[in-house]
Amino acid sequence: MKYNIAVGQSGGPTAAINATLCGVIEGALQSGNIDKILGCVNGIEGVLNENFADLSQLFASEEKRKLLKQTPAAFLGSCRKRLPQDLNDAEYKKIIDVLQKNNVKYFVYIGGNDSMDTVDKLSRYAKENNIDINFVGAPKTIDNDLAVTDFCPGFGSAAKYIATTVRELAIDAAVYSSKSVLIVEAMGRNAGWLTAASALARTEEFSAPHLIYVPERAFSIDKFIEDIKNVDSHSVVVVVSEGVKDENGTYICEGASSGVTDVFGHKMLSGTGKVLENIVRERLGVKVRSVELNTCQRCASHIRSEVDIQTSVQIGKEAALSAIEGKTGVMMYFERTGDSFKVKSQDISLIANEEKMLCDEFINKEGNNITDKFIEYVKPLIKGEAELICRDGMPVYIKL
Amino acid sequence: MKYNIAVGQSGGPTAAINATLCGVIEGALQSGNIDKILGCVNGIEGVLNENFADLSQLFASEEKRKLLKQTPAAFLGSCRKRLPQDLNDAEYKKIIDVLQKNNVKYFVYIGGNDSMDTVDKLSRYAKENNIDINFVGAPKTIDNDLAVTDFCPGFGSAAKYIATTVRELAIDAAVYSSKSVLIVEAMGRNAGWLTAASALARTEEFSAPHLIYVPERAFSIDKFIEDIKNVDSHSVVVVVSEGVKDENGTYICEGASSGVTDVFGHKMLSGTGKVLENIVRERLGVKVRSVELNTCQRCASHIRSEVDIQTSVQIGKEAALSAIEGKTGVMMYFERTGDSFKVKSQDISLIANEEKMLCDEFINKEGNNITDKFIEYVKPLIKGEAELICRDGMPVYIKL
Numbered sequence: 001m002k003y004n005i006a007v008g009q010s011g012g013p014t015a016a017i018n019a020t021l022c023g024v025i026e027g028a029l030q031s032g033n034i035d036k037i038l039g040c041v042n043g044i045e046g047v048l049n050e051n052f053a054d055l056s057q058l059f060a061s062e063e064k065r066k067l068l069k070q071t072p073a074a075f076l077g078s079c080r081k082r083l084p085q086d087l088n089d090a091e092y093k094k095i096i097d098v099l100q101k102n103n104v105k106y107f108v109y110i111g112g113n114d115s116m117d118t119v120d121k122l123s124r125y126a127k128e129n130n131i132d133i134n135f136v137g138a139p140k141t142i143d144n145d146l147a148v149t150d151f152c153p154g155f156g157s158a159a160k161y162i163a164t165t166v167r168e169l170a171i172d173a174a175v176y177s178s179k180s181v182l183i184v185e186a187m188g189r190n191a192g193w194l195t196a197a198s199a200l201a202r203t204e205e206f207s208a209p210h211l212i213y214v215p216e217r218a219f220s221i222d223k224f225i226e227d228i229k230n231v232d233s234h235s236v237v238v239v240v241s242e243g244v245k246d247e248n249g250t251y252i253c254e255g256a257s258s259g260v261t262d263v264f265g266h267k268m269l270s271g272t273g274k275v276l277e278n279i280v281r282e283r284l285g286v287k288v289r290s291v292e293l294n295t296c297q298r299c300a301s302h303i304r305s306e307v308d309i310q311t312s313v314q315i316g317k318e319a320a321l322s323a324i325e326g327k328t329g330v331m332m333y334f335e336r337t338g339d340s341f342k343v344k345s346q347d348i349s350l351i352a353n354e355e356k357m358l359c360d361e362f363i364n365k366e367g368n369n370i371t372d373k374f375i376e377y378v379k380p381l382i383k384g385e386a387e388l389i390c391r392d393g394m395p396v397y398i399k400l
Numbered sequence: 401m402k403y404n405i406a407v408g409q410s411g412g413p414t415a416a417i418n419a420t421l422c423g424v425i426e427g428a429l430q431s432g433n434i435d436k437i438l439g440c441v442n443g444i445e446g447v448l449n450e451n452f453a454d455l456s457q458l459f460a461s462e463e464k465r466k467l468l469k470q471t472p473a474a475f476l477g478s479c480r481k482r483l484p485q486d487l488n489d490a491e492y493k494k495i496i497d498v499l500q501k502n503n504v505k506y507f508v509y510i511g512g513n514d515s516m517d518t519v520d521k522l523s524r525y526a527k528e529n530n531i532d533i534n535f536v537g538a539p540k541t542i543d544n545d546l547a548v549t550d551f552c553p554g555f556g557s558a559a560k561y562i563a564t565t566v567r568e569l570a571i572d573a574a575v576y577s578s579k580s581v582l583i584v585e586a587m588g589r590n591a592g593w594l595t596a597a598s599a600l601a602r603t604e605e606f607s608a609p610h611l612i613y614v615p616e617r618a619f620s621i622d623k624f625i626e627d628i629k630n631v632d633s634h635s636v637v638v639v640v641s642e643g644v645k646d647e648n649g650t651y652i653c654e655g656a657s658s659g660v661t662d663v664f665g666h667k668m669l670s671g672t673g674k675v676l677e678n679i680v681r682e683r684l685g686v687k688v689r690s691v692e693l694n695t696c697q698r699c700a701s702h703i704r705s706e707v708d709i710q711t712s713v714q715i716g717k718e719a720a721l722s723a724i725e726g727k728t729g730v731m732m733y734f735e736r737t738g739d740s741f742k743v744k745s746q747d748i749s750l751i752a753n754e755e756k757m758l759c760d761e762f763i764n765k766e767g768n769n770i771t772d773k774f775i776e777y778v779k780p781l782i783k784g785e786a787e788l789i790c791r792d793g794m795p796v797y798i799k800l
Contacts, residue, residue, distance in 0.1 A: 013572045042577050072568050078575040160793055164702050168472050171797055172413045172699035175478040177442050205799040291694045299572035302564050303702050305793060382793035393560055393705060393782035397571055399605040 002033060003105035005320060006047070007055070008040035009140075010111035010118065011080070013073030014154025015161075015301045016312040017140045020110050021076065022069045023316020024138070025059050028106075030317070031324045038102060041400070043079035043111070044118055048091070050098050053400055064398070069309060070388060071397040072301035082114055083121045092125045099133055106134050106323035110316070112141035112152075116331055116352040123329030123348065137331035137348055138319040140312070142298045144193035147354035148346050149333030153315055154298070156308030156381035159197035161300040162186055162293060163382065166239060167201035169291060170208035174235035180287040181228060181236045181280050184209070185273030187297050188241040192216050192358045194297065196370045197378055198239040208237035216358050217367035219244040219252055224276070225283050227368050242272050242292075252276065302395050306384025311341055318343040339380045402433060403505035405720060406447070407455070408440035409540075410511035410518065411480065413473030414554025415561075415701045416712040417540045420510050421476065422469045423716020424538070425459050430717070431724045438502060441800070443479035443511070444518055447495050452502065453800055464798070469709060470788055471797040472701035482514055483521045492525045499533055506534050506723035510716070512541035512552075516731055516752040523729030523748065537731035537748050538719040540712070542698045544593035547754035548746050549733030553715055554698070556708030556781035559597035561700040562586055562693060563782065566639060567601035569691060570608035574635035580687040581628060581636045581680050584609070585673030587697050588641035592616050592758045594697065596770045597778055598639040608637035616758050617767035619644040619652055624676070625683050627768050642672050642692075652676065702795050706784025711741055718743040739780045 007024045009017055021039075028034040039053040040046030053076065059065050068075060084091055099107065109119045119137040126133050139146050142158035166184055173182040186195040192214020199212060210231045213219055219240075228236050244252050253272040273290035280288045311334065319332045322345055330345040331352075362374035389396050407424045409417055421439075428434040439453040440446035453476065459465050468475060484491055499507065509519045519537040526533050539546050542558035566584055573582040586595040592614025599612060610631045613619055619640075628636050644652050653672040673690035680688045711734065719732045722745055730745040731752075762774035789796050 013575050045577065071571070073572040074575045077577065080576065164795060165696060165700070167794065167797060168699040168701055169695060171471070171799075172473040172695050175413050175474045176480065177445065177477060200794060206797075289695070291696065292692065294691045295569060295572050295689070296565060296691065296696075299568040300565070301568055307793075379792065384793060385788070385790055388785070390785055392779065393707075393784060394567065394600060395564060397567060397606075399571075 002035040004036045004038055004103045005034050005106040005108065005323065006038045006040055006052070006099060006104045007108045007110070008043040008046060009074035009076045010043035010078055010109060010115040011141065012112065012298060013078065014140050014142050014298050015072045015157040015304050016154040016308050017073070017110055018071050018075045019069045019309045019312035020138050020140055020153055020316035022065050023313035024108050024320045025055055025065065026313070027317035027320030031321060033324055035103065038104065039076045042077040044081055044083070044095065045079045046076070047095050047098050052102065067389065067396055067398045069313065070301055070386065070395065072299035075398070075400060077400070080114070083118050087121065087125045087128065092122070095122065096126070096131055096133065104133060106320070108136050108138055108319045108323055110138045110140050112139070112143065113146060113353060113355065116146070116348055119331065120329065120348045120352045126328065134323040134326060134328035136319045136323040136327060138315050139331060139333065142194060143188065143191055145191040145355045145357070147351045147356050150336040150341065151334055151381055153308060153312035155193060156305040158194055158297050159200065159378055160305045160382035161303050162194055162198050162297060163200035164303060165293065166198040166209055166237070167206065170201060170206060170237045173237060177234065178287060179234050181238065181284070183273045183276050183280070183288065183290040184237070184239045185242055185290060185292045186239055187293070188215060189243040190215050190355055190357065192241050195239055195241040196358060196362065196374055199370050199375060200378060200382060207233060209239045210236055211238045211368050212370050213238070213240045213244050213368060214358055214363060215241045215243040215245060216363060218247040220246065221279060225280070228280065228284065240272055240276065244272060301397070302388060304386040305382045306386045307381055309386045315343050402435040404436045404438055404503045405434050405506040405508065405723065406438045406440055406452070406499060406504045407508045407510070408443040408446060409474035409476045410443035410478055410509060410515040411541065412512065412698060413478065414540050414542050414698050415472045415557040415704050416554040416708050417473070417510055418471050418475045419469045419709045419712035420538050420540055420553055420716035422465050423713035424508050424720045425455055425465065426713070427717035427720030431721060433724055435503065438504065439476045442477040444481055444483070444495065445479045446476070447498050448491070450498050467789065467796055467798045469713065470701055470704070470786065470795065472699035475798070475800060477800070480514070483518050487521065487525045487528065492522070495522065496526070496531055496533065505532060506720070508536050508538055508719045508723055510538045510540050512539070512543065513546060513753060513755065516546070516748055519731065520729065520748045520752045526728065534723040534726060534728035536719045536723040536727060538715055539731060539733065542594060543588065543591055545591040545756045547751045547756050550736040550741065551734055551781055553708065553712035555593060556705040558594055558697050559600065559778055560705045560782035561703050562594055562598050562697060563600035564703060565693065566598040566609055566637070567606065570601060570606060570637045573637060577634065578687060579634050581638065581684070583673045583676050583680070583688065583690040584637070584639045585642055585690060585692045586639055587693070588615060589643040590615050590755055590757065592641050595639055595641040596758060596762065596774055599770050599775060600778060600782060607633060609639045610636055611638045611768050612770050613638070613640045613644050613768060614758055614763060615641045615643040615645060616763060618647040620646065621679060625680070628680065628684065640672055640676065644672060701797070702788060704786040705782045706786045707781055709786045715743050
């Protein structure tokens with residue numbers, strides 16, 4: 001008897017999360033063991049509401065799968081729902097009932113930290129209650145902050161977008177002969193991976209960005225002003241994480257964020273670049289501009305990394321095949337050998353809720369730049385230009 | 401005897417201004433009548449400082465010209481210098497002296513409104529003083545606000561970037577099932593061309609952006625809130641020009657701009673999106689985010705319109721050839737027939753200092769959207785994906 005596989009997407013969008021969804025579809029088709037591929041609309045909420053899309057039908061053709069691969073953000077919709085701590089909560093029984101009613105034996109959840117927590121809980125609930133459904137996690141997050149895996153799908157494309165945009169902004173900023181400062185704010189609440197990736201904008205010809213500040217190091221405004229004074233260029237380019245904090249752990253943008261929090265209680269940040277812009281104008285009296293890259297970082301599908309897309313498809317495929325082969329309570333991850341990557345799996349309880357920061361050897365001593373070791377790490381992840389199918393001068397994206 | 405041609409770039413950068421520079425070089429090479437092609441470093445300031453780059457040498461190879469064509473912002477550097485009103489000012493004599501000393505008989509200036517004013521003054525000065533130097537203007541501006549010409553080189557690429565980014569941001573914003581508002585702020589101090597171009601993000605499947613506000617119409621905050629309430633989508637996307645003003649002519653961002661002005665006395669605007677974001681949060685209590693596209697709009701060379709690049713090269717070439725053939729005091733411009741464009745020239749005094757606004761038939765009656773007529777106008781300008789030479793996953797850009 002053939003069973004169904006269900007797949008959901010959760011957390012913040014990326015430019016590669018649909019490539020992983022495509023991989024899950026291709027893995028399920030490839031296995032020959034699957035009846036239907038059910039897409040959970042809005043992640044685990046789609047299960048609770050019994051709202052499924054029949055992906056076997058929708059993506060039977062390779063042409064449609066190609067368009068899925070290049071479409072940004074979660075095709076199935078996303079959610080930010082966190083399951084209850086107490087495994088005896090009725091919500092678990094409801095989820096399992098819906099899955100069993102729909103003949104689902106395999107479940108792949110594509111997401112970040114909070115989503116891996118969902119996979120962890122559901123797989124523990126299933127084991128404790130002798131339920132024969134396999135739960136597997138496929139990572140995605142532009143933040144690149146999941147433990148164990150060498151990198152997270154979605155990060156490479158975001159890194160490529162940030163580096164390209166910073167290179168362009170830096171060239172733009174340097175056209176006038178007068179002294180100026182450009183501050184680019186990148187995403188990263190606690191981890192500086194995206195901000196650090198801006199260093200890829202540098203070449204032998206172009207020295208920008210001159211200064212890079214990540215949340216892993218305490219940020220001093222006095223030191224920042226001194227650093228700018230010491231840059232040997234009429235046009236200084238700084239890239240800073242939204243989440244930089246002073247030595248007391250207070251966010252630099254604290255004043256501007258007015259304490260708004262998301263549903264997980266994370267502080268909603270914005271405005272670090274703007275705060276620093278005003279400080280530079282006041283203290284140095286030079287022309288200064290700040291640019292917040294904002295959500296463009298996670299959805300700029302028009303400039304995806306081919307390596308990111310290929311590996312995102314691959315990890316989705318292996319997640320489906322692993323679930324079908326009997327694995328449960330695991331997250332798929334990448335191991336690097338040289339410039340190539342191999343997909344493996346690991347007990348998800350060792351991964352969920354762990355946040356991976358930039359390691360010390362990736363940040364310079366002064367805390368105002370990154371090291372060559374980081375460049376070596378990130379360079380292979382942005383390689384290659386993913387195919388982009390356009391119509392009338394615009395990328396073709398699809399909708400559920 | 402062969403003479404030299406000088407070429408300068410001025411005003412704000414675009415993703416196509418170097419394509420026009422490339423056209424000037426190719427026109428000069430093609431004419432067979434030119435000794436050297438002198439690039440003025442930082443526009444007219446480069447003439448005053450006798451700071452020239454030998455472009456004939458730098459761009460002898462087609463390979464180098466290809467890289468020039470894809471490099472954003474002004475390769476030669478830019479300036480925001482406005483020449484004195486009084487043609488008897490010593491600065492005019494100085495400019496002419498330097499040009500004559502360097503054997504320059506032809507001068508092409510690539511720029512926007514303020515730059516065309518420079519060409520106008522220099523050509524009038526030359527005529528009045530019987531000086532045999534021909535001054536020709538080649539337009540560029542992402543703002544698309546120059547008179548006479550059907551469109552301005554640089555606008556098509558900026559329009560393509562904005563429409564693509566808005567499509568991506570809209571897909572990103574719609575992933576959660578909860579009600580939300582996304583406000584995207586586009587450039588445009590007085591003219592709404594760039595903001596209007598965001599309508600190209602729409603397809604049969606995607607209805608965003610739902611509301612578009614341009615500076616040509618008075619902006620009412622109450623009406624804006626009502627408009628949002630009336631949108632039939634859980635995820636409302638609004639695109640607004642930085643320069644929208646209320647019925648009294650006060651900028652919506654007035655509070656936030658704190659009266660900083662640029663060297664021409666234009667108010668430096670920013671924060672319209674942020675101001676509206678706070679108003680929506682307060683009045684509607686829904687999730688809201690604002691994204692300021694900022695200078696990315698004018699330098700996103702990684703996604704240029706092929707039509708924009710081809711026509712930008714063409715107009716540069718014809719500008720050089722026109723100057724060599726004896727024209728002076730003219731700006732080159734585009735005339736449209738169907739979907740094709742022809743380069744012509746026009747007396748520059750009829751163009752300089754005129755600002756072309758969106759015409760009435762391009763804006764809907766309610767003033768919260770654009771019309772199909774505008775889509776017909778803008779669609780041909782974003783067509784085709786310009787070639788992008790990359791190395792190690794990053795676009796290759798060059799530096800003087």
